[in-house]
Amino acid sequence: MxxxxxxxxxxxxxxxxxxxxxxxxxxxxxxxLDSAASSQRPRSVLNAMDDYYQTTHANVHRGVYAIAEEATRRYEEARLLAGRLINAPDPAREIIFTKNVTEAYNLVAYSWGRKNLHDGDVIVLTETEHHANLVPWLMLQEERKITIRYIAMDDDYRLDLSDIEAVVDGAKLVSVTAASNVLGTITDLEPITRAAHRAGALVMADGAQLVPHRRVDVQALDVDLLGYTGHKLMGPTGIGVLWARAEILEEMPPFLGGGEMISDVRLDGFSTTDIPWKFEAGTPPIAEAVGLGAAITYLESIGxxxxxxxxxxxxxxxxxxxxxxxxxxxxxxxxxxxxxxxxxxxxxxxxxxxxxxxxxxxxxxxxxxxxxxxxxxxxxxxxxxxxxxxxxxxxxxxxxxxxxxxxxxxxxxxxx
Amino acid sequence: MAGLEDLYREIILDHYRSPRNRGELPTPPAVRVEGFNPLCGDEIVLYLDVENGSVRDVKISGQGCSISQSSASMMTAAIKGKDIAEVRGLIRSFKSMMTIHEAQLEPDGARDEPAALVDPDSFGELAALQGVVKFPVRIKCATLSWNTLVQALDELETKAMNSDS
Missing domain, CATH: 3.90.1150.10 (Aspartate Aminotransferase, domain 1)
Incomplete structure (x- = not known):
């Protein structure tokens, strides 16, 4: 082509x-020639982070003084940019900032997995996955008798979808790479999401190698969860993105506990705050979010x-x-x-x-x-x-x- | 910046192209131990046959880069026929060669440990691997077979102790 x-x-x-x-x-x-491991970043990203620290830094969602409010605004603006990049329907609620995609997977396996997967349940991965989409599930498997099925790779370095209906039958989650970090193969997600949804399973896509390089529209792809990371997209290290449909996130218990993620804490219990902050315990990577926002702006200026x-x-x-x-x-x-x-x-x-x-x-x-x-x-x-x-x-x-x-x-x- | 000629000495490339003591040994009498380098996925398998306190035979199989393969090849040539005490001594010297240089690379100079433990003359061909320490990521490649050898010796010792008791 x-x-x-x-x-x-x-x-x-x-x-x-x-x-x-x-x-x-x-x-x-x-x-x-190693951008799949981590890309380089443009001057505008470095300047945005530098400017943030030089002029604006304060903790977010806490202070009532001007720079604290400005820091909060810049942090939340980055969330909107991160969501708009993948055409998330409700970026303000559905974008969770994590450390990287690995943390996004651990969050999903810990929170969604422990709530929804019990002895005898089935999930589907592929044999081409990055360890980040394997080990969290294998860790869960050490605790619970879940079954992991694997979609095989065919001789053309693509996923073998010839019996996808049978593979996803009875599964609760199908978690696949959207683009392989080894093969360069971009996954044809459409047959997977169609079969998975027919079987009643959710679909999570690993966008780490796709979002920086191709137009990704989570609504058109019809996936339910997707992760991507800042440092492969010209942004800083230390910030990743988990997107999931709001109704999925609302049903998930929190991941890390601490400040920011609560609405009330008593000595005998706690209640959590709303999404997305429910999943963002502690002071978040604010400058990194600002940097990611600048990276997305740069990427969009090039097209x-x-x-x-x-x-x-x-x-x-x-x-x-x-x-x-x-x-x-x-x-x-x-x-x-x-x-x-x-x-x-x-x-x-x-x-x-x-x-x-x-x-x-x-x-x-x-x-x-x-x-x-x-x-x-x-x-x-x-x-x-x-x-x-x-x-x-x-x-x-x-x-x-x-x-x-x-x-x-x-x-x-x-x-x- | 260190030049490639420090790393890929001719003698290293020679052992890489024609590795000595490649293959397998029957177990028993030999012990078989696997070594992994998680960094690059290299795997080596060491077969060690010790009789009357000395190395009767040793073989290496598995895959690896030129540094790990040539280090393993030189190691087998150096330990064959030697008694265990000598082999242990050689392992200590080789490992200190790999670490002393690391200490010297540190900006604030040498550590307290004396740097004169290694007599390069006793090293023969192994001295060619000295250049590896200028490429810190590759030190693990050079020490892979040696760590596997330590494992094999420890295993033999445990076996001997168990059969004595």
Whole structure:
């Protein structure tokens, strides 16, 4: 699918918005190809956080003085931005700020899971999940006799949905990645939500790798819960988002207990406040919320569809360049021009270990990830211990891909 | 910044390309111990056959990066035929080589511990792994087989104690 980015989309200008990308290492400018692990952030995000601390900081939802009210307003504005980004029907009530997606999953498993899952109940995950969507459920399984079924991956690196009706039958929750952090595969959620809802199950989607890169509309996708994180979306670390439909959140017991989440506390009990604050115990990450808001504003100023189109054409260029140049490369993911494919490119490079590949690439100032990407069951399914992963974002261009190819020439030379 | 030539010395690449003592040993008499590096998912399996207090044979299988594989290969070559006390001593020296340099990398200089415990001459080829300490993330790769060896020796000792009593 050939897509042309709008003429307003200029990678050179975008690059210049990101101070870190100016860094020079061993005489070369950094080539950052690890945005799936954590993206870089533009100056506007850094400035927004700095400005917040310099002019506005006070604790939120407490003081009646002007700067405290302003801090509260900026924090709550970020919530609206975080909700509007995914077209949440009621952002002011349905967006919960967490530390990251991992905490969002732990919140859901602890709160929703302990209330709704009992001995004999069934949930459905997939074998391509990040550990964040596996371990909280496995922890719950150590306490209760719940059954976890797994949707398998097929040989085209996509979820095998051929018997999805049978897999979700009797389940209470289906929790799947919206885009794989290893394969680059973007999940076709529609058949999953249709089958799950028919079976009476809720659907939770992991948006960590999708929300920063594609237009996500939770109402059109018809999912019930979704998590995403700030630091993969040009925002700061330490802030993530859990969205869920209000009626689900209202029925869920609190997660962490403490200040902010209560309406009353006596020495013999407590009552909780309204959503979303019921799930935000303690002083929240206020500056991080402000930073996330600035990141979303930046992303919207570029345009998510422009970002998606740019990434798509760059992904195709990267896959073609790698496959044309190296016979020994095996890419674990859908090929060039595949539909529903993001800019995450995991590969095996002959029998050279990913750590060695990444180490030599670092000498070329090319930053990639080597390892199991917090998806060990998927690594076993792929038959490897680890992969090398290059991942793209709006600030990458063809020069970055060419630098990767040149670096891999160096890897080949070193270990042949 | 440390250069790659500090890490990928020729002798390391040689052990990586032609690893010594690859394979398996029958258990018993050998013990079989698995080692994991959670960072990169590397797994090695060590087979250690000790008779009359010395290493009769040792084999390594499993997968890993060039550093973990060459360290394991050099280790097997260094301990074969040695008695357990010597092997324990070598393990101590190797580990201190990996940590002393870490201490020296700290901005405020060396710690209190004396840095002269290691005699590089006794190390032979293993000295080539010294450069790894300049790449702190890779130290775990170099020490993986050695930690697995410690586990195997401990297991043998426990077995011996149990059969004595």
């Amino acid at each position: 050939a897509t042309v980015a709008s003429p307003a989309f200029d990678v050179e200008t975008i690059k210049s918005d990101f101070p870190l990308l100016d860094r020079v290492q061993a005489g070369r400018k950094i080539v950052f 998510i569809d422009n970002i998606a189109a740019h990434e798509q054409s760059l992904t195709n260029y990267a896959i073609r360049s790698l496959q044309e140049r190296f016979d020994e490369i095996e890419i674990f993911g859908p090929g060039a021009d595949a539909e529903r494919r993001g800019g995450v490119i995991s590969f095996r490079f002959g029998d050279i270990h990913p750590h060695d590949v990444a180490q030599v690439l670092d000498e070329h100032a090319v930053c990639v990830r080597a390892g199991h990407h917090c998806a060990k069951p998927l690594m076993r399914r792929l038959g490897v211990n680890a992969t090398t992963r290059a991942s793209l974002y709006l600030y990458n261009d063809e020069h970055d891909i060419d630098a990767l190819v040149a670096g891999l020439e160096g890897v080949r030379k070193m270990f042949s």
